[in-house]
Amino acid sequence: MARFGMVIDSAKCVGCMDCVVACKTENGVPEGFNRDWIEYEVQGKYPSLHMEIRSERCNHCNNPPCVYCCPTGASHVHDLGGVVLITHNVCIGCKACIASCPYDARFIHSDGYADKCTFCIHRVEKGLDPACVSVCPTRCMSFGDLEDPNSEVTRLLQSRNHHALMPEAGTKPCILYLV
Amino acid sequence: MIQELTTTRHNELIDPVLHIWGWQIPVYLFLGGLVAGIMVISGYLVLKGQYKKNVFSCFYLPQISLILLSAGMLALFLDLEHKLFVWRLYTTFKIASPMSWGAWILVIIYPVLLLNTLIRIPVRFQNVIPPFDRLSAFINKHPLLIKNIGIANMLMGTLLGMYTGVLLSSLGARPLWNSAMLWMLFLVSGLSSAAAFVHLITDDTYERELLAKADNAFLTLELFVFGGFISGLLTSSRVHIQAIRLLLDGSYAAYFWVFVIGMGVVIPLSIQLLAVNHKIKHSPVAPMLVIAGGLILRFVIVFAGQESHWTSGWIR
Numbered sequence: 024m025a026r027f028g029m030v031i032d033s034a035k036c037v038g039c040m041d042c043v044v045a046c047k048t049e050n051g052v053p054e055g056f057n058r059d060w061i062e063y064e065v066q067g068k069y070p071s072l073h074m075e076i077r078s079e080r081c082n083h084c085n086n087p088p089c090v091y092c093c094p095t096g097a098s099h100v101h102d103l104g105g106v107v108l109i110t111h112n113v114c115i116g117c118k119a120c121i122a123s124c125p126y127d128a129r130f131i132h133s134d135g136y137a138d139k140c141t142f143c144i145h146r147v148e149k150g151l152d153p154a155c156v157s158v159c160p161t162r163c164m165s166f167g168d169l170e171d172p173n174s175e176v177t178r179l180l181q182s183r184n185h186h187a188l189m190p191e192a193g194t195k196p197c198i199l200y201l202v
Numbered sequence: 203m204i205q206e207l208t209t210t211r212h213n214e215l216i217d218p219v220l221h222i223w224g225w226q227i228p229v230y231l232f233l234g235g236l237v238a239g240i241m242v243i244s245g246y247l248v249l250k251g252q253y254k255k256n257v258f259s260c261f262y263l264p265q266i267s268l269i270l271l272s273a274g275m276l277a278l279f280l281d282l283e284h285k286l287f288v289w290r291l292y293t294t295f296k297i298a299s300p301m302s303w304g305a306w307i308l309v310i311i312y313p314v315l316l317l318n319t320l321i322r323i324p325v326r327f328q329n330v331i332p333p334f335d336r337l338s339a340f341i342n343k344h345p346l347l348i349k350n351i352g353i354a355n356m357l358m359g360t361l362l363g364m365y366t367g368v369l370l371s372s373l374g375a376r377p378l379w380n381s382a383m384l385w386m387l388f389l390v391s392g393l394s395s396a397a398a399f400v401h402l403i404t405d406d407t408y409e410r411e412l413l414a415k416a417d418n419a420f421l422t423l424e425l426f427v428f429g430g431f432i433s434g435l436l437t438s439s440r441v442h443i444q445a446i447r448l449l450l451d452g453s454y455a456a457y458f459w460v461f462v463i464g465m466g467v468v469i470p471l472s473i474q475l476l477a478v479n480h481k482i483k484h485s486p487v488a489p490m491l492v493i494a495g496g497l498i499l500r501f502v503i504v505f506a507g508q509e510s511h512w513t514s515g516w517i518r
Contacts, residue, residue, distance in 0.1 A: 043210065117281070
């Protein structure tokens with residue numbers, strides 16, 4: 024069974040926010056909200072500082088707390104690639120899923136339901152990449168099946184060191200960052 | 203050494219600090235805990251045969267509980283962002299979701315409370331709703347049924363009290379809530395608030411004396427549970443230590459030490475210890491402080507919990 028994920032080369036990402044703009048345009052994300060965003064992480068002691076620039080979004084976790092805590096089943100794992108989705112007309116807006124997400128990837132849409140990245144499932148079903156991946160000018164983002172040994176994402180993970188966000192949270196994220 | 207995160211995200215209610223739940227959820231958790239405690243107390247008094255002496259514990263207490271629980275559910279409803287779809291809660295049961303459990307527990311609690319009110323209907327309410335009178339007569343013909351109603355109230359009350367804590371502790375992304383002691387803390391706090399509430403409004407001397415003593419026991423137990431809650435998080439991972447420090451010496455320390463521990467537990471416990479030992483007269487001061495402390499505890503835990511995060515050691 025396919026397991027969709029994203030591999031992002033943090034050494035190539037320049038934080039241009041093209042992915043953010045593409046997502047907002049493609050998905051009609053309301054003003055003032057973001058399904059994806061750029062995070063700059065700085066560590067070290069001056070002058071030995073290290074900066075990682077990351078394009079972040081819902082991690083479509085293998086162990087998704089947002090799905091477990093949802094009282095209505097609005098948050099669910101889609102059959103196609105294990106993508107975590109929300110059925111808008113089943114969501115009651117209780118916000119438990121928002122509280123359960125260690126990545127703060129969800130928000131309340133201006134229409135009242137919980138919203139977040141869908142990996143552009145409507146594009147993926149047509150064989151296209153998610154909007155953010157398709158517009159990246161540095162080609163730092165790759166999307167594909169993490170279970171397929173011949174996919175680009177698997178080959179990238181085999182060839183480079185990588186890390187997930189907050190692995191200690193135990194959510195088994197499907198977005199991995201090459202270092 | 204610098205650890206700094208800068209984000210371009212600025213989602214409402216999420217950034218810079220999570221604040222998805224306002225006053226409604228603490229009020230809902232408090233009223234849920236209070237009703238849970240009242241059900242346990244009322245069930246116990248039914249088992250002790252108190253309904254033979256007066257109608258307070260078996261009629262007015264569950265009636266008040268029905269009103270308080272409905273007020274709590276109204277607060278929960280007001281918090282929902284997609285209100286028109288609230289009925290979706292009752293189209294499914296999600297075994298892994300504490301909120302789904304809570305929704306169904308609340309459905310069972312209403313008839314259990316209603317049955318409690320039917321053990322003995324006061325004269326002025328008799329023949330108002332004839333089916334209730336017939337049901338009451340049936341219950342009174344079966345003393346074992348009365349005992350079972352008492353036990354059901356105690357069991358469902360305990361479940362409800364536990365649920366109010368489990369609801370938060372299951373949300374592992376917020377380190378302050380991620381404690382197995384939270385359900386016990388909310389259950390004991392609910393019991394102490396309920397004991398104080400009954401102590402405050404009952405006109406039966408036996409019940410007042412009994413519940414003042416019970417409240418002292420609950421408040422003492424609550425101090426131990428606080429100890430377990432604090433030490434559990436203090437001896438856990440870095441993020442859990444930072445989370446509990448929000449209460450110990452962080453931005454919620456003043457509210458926690460002054461209003462929750464001081465005015466909510468220690469001072470009323472001292473007053474009530476003097477009262478039950480007949481050094482001073484019973485007064486409404488101690489129970490009112492306990493009730494206020496229970497409410498403020500929910501506010502502090504809900505608000506500070508939202509502030510706690512897995513990256514809370516970072517400059518954001």
